[in-house]
Amino acid sequence: MSSRRGARTIRVYCAVCGCLLYKYQKGGPGRLVKCFVDKIVQDNTEGDLRCPECGQEFARETMAYGLPANKIIQWKVTFRR
Secondary structure (H helix, E strand, O other): OOOOOOEEEEEEEEOOOOOEEEEEEEEOOOOOOEEEHHHEEEEOOOOOOEOOOOOOEOEEEEEEOOEEEEEEOOOOEEEEO
16 A cells, blocks of 8 residues: 555554554544544454454444444554554
8 A cells, every 4th residue: 555645654552452453544633533444554353343362342344435444432442653
């Protein structure tokens, strides 16, 4: 995937156990509310939206702006650059 203008790659972790869930290309400031499926660079969850270590559900499938996305459940993840 090519780098998008203004986008940065962040690492998304489980808030409970600290397991790396995603590497995601986030564009814009602010909280992580949803992850567009096509912007996920690395997915360690195998697409089931549960932490592979502790099994906690951290997101739900949805559509946003006509694209498939994962809606993040508040306080279930943390992220860093």
